[in-house]
Amino acid sequence: ELKVEQNPLFLSMQEGKNYTIYCNYSTTSDRLYWYRQDPGKSLESLFVLLSNGAVKQEGRLMASLDTKARLSTLHITAAVHDLSATYFCAVVKNTGTASKLTFGTGTRLQVTL
């Protein structure tokens, strides 16, 4: 069974600081997503990472994928309050008849002024 773990589970950081969220998964995967979820809202897709060494950046967020280590990172540069949300990684595993998206536990990010 595919397991996806994130750490930290909760992150409080000051504006302007940098930090990294880690996502480990237990078996080989076909692709990996990062999502953002604001309180009471649904999931917003941020990035999809398809292959080893993939790196994508959007604003202050940068995601990378190391398929050999089964590790993805979401790096936050010079955090701002608007980035406060819960971030999930999710791993796709194709089973032949279907593909399944397995989510991590989530990292709740709080950016303080």
Place this chain on the structure above:
Amino acid sequence: EAGVAQSPRYKIIEKRQSVAFWCNPISGHATLYWYQQILGQGPKLLIQFQNNGVVDDSQLPKDRFSAERLKGVDSTLKIQPAKLEDSAVYLCASSLDGTGDNEQFFGPGTRLTVL
């Protein structure tokens, strides 16, 4: 393009009562998913439909949960009877197909509280 629609947005019931949720996927999306998200956790897949057929329902508690997608478009998820531990947000998602090459788009969710 309209997104995934869900209703109701909120529902409060007492344990042992029944409840049903409705989902309308993005037009043209063949694959529809229902997820359960318990507070503080990531979403967990309950059931996946390809058109009107079930592809994966391995994590659906079939003694109390049922789902259907009769015409391959809208879907309903039912819980009967509800338990306290069913309190969660139920998310519906859709994708063009279920191969994994196409992104899933999520609806706003239905927040269920079982008292």
